[in-house]
Amino acid sequence: MQPFELIRPASVAEATAAFRGDAAFLAGGHTLIPAMKSGLRAVERLIDLGSVPGLAAIGVESDRLWIGAMARHAGVAGSPVVRSAIPGLARLAAGIGDPQVRARGTIGGSVANNDPAADYPAALLALDGIVETSRGTHAADDFFQGMFATALADGELITRIGLRLPDRFAYAKFPHPASRYALAGVAVARFADAVRVAVTGATTGVVRWQAAEAALAAGGPLPEALDHPDLAADLHADADYRAHLAGVMLRRAAAA
């Protein structure tokens, strides 16, 4: 790993002030450290958010569940607040990677990274999420911009994630048997006034699935497969397989 200077800020303001040049924030490190070890990523300054107090708080405020950026996957999975507000989200967190990954990885890191097969981005899109940052807020619909791309500017730090409380929420994923990332994952959130459906893993970046939303809202037949111009295809699964798998996951999430 290429050497770097490590900064341990005591507040969000110190963390963002320390961000200059070739810098990165470090959260759980379960994407960033492997990337730095393999030489995919090199930074001159690493700003460890682990030293900033208060970034892992979880609570309900009016119609939203708010989860601090540094809340670990295991913390979300085990949180009584999450389990009672959005139980399907606690189950989603309990299905990320393996127990050792869940002990370190964070929601902020997962959302900032926007891996096209990650789980949380689908939940944010379906739950009409808000990404609160050091500079303002982003609606989830505008935040995720395709494979590993987000609306975050350089040095913009995610502080917490707000999720609209649904009547029902479920997430179904077909995990890649080795990595546990989603080959296809579908999140279905039902609100009094809307149904929102999001797909991860099957496309080159997380997307809403409007045809499925319309079918669920109307109580009509669900689409058999995902019809999308940017289907993902690699050695693990071709595009047709992923499109079909998304249809299967949609049925599971809709029935849950």
Place this chain on the structure above:
Amino acid sequence: MPEVIVNGQPRAADVLPHTLMVAWLRDGLGLTGTHIGCNTSQCGACNILLDGVPVKACTLLVAQAEGHEVTTIEGLAGADGQLHPMQEAFRAAHGLQCGFCTPGMVMAGIGIAMRHGPDVSAETVRHELEGNLCRCTGYQNIVAAIRAGARAMAAAGLIAETADAAL
């Protein structure tokens, strides 16, 4: 100088910021029981306990553990040499062959026992071993060892008789 408490002893971490925990434990402190298998966060051979919770030491900077407690396989046995119940269960159930994955398996097993309690099912143990690879045993005896170890940990008062299953 920053300190990490390793197996109960405060140790000065006189290392560069990019030093990985597994490298410091093995090369700096001579605690070679923590193994490097994949070095890509997949196999769990490097699992240690950080404040009592299993994590992958190949995916942790020493700096991230500053002021925290690290337990390695060398730190599990009592001062009198008596094995930790989970270690003893691996011995008794023949939960190892070459032994390369074993320190990480024991750590993962302790985590499973803490999260799921003494009555954890074989199915749950298999599911919870997603982050641990063994190339020798076929896992059968590892699963048996972890279940026996969980019961022994409860009998020794190290975990509660019931535990929360959702973590």
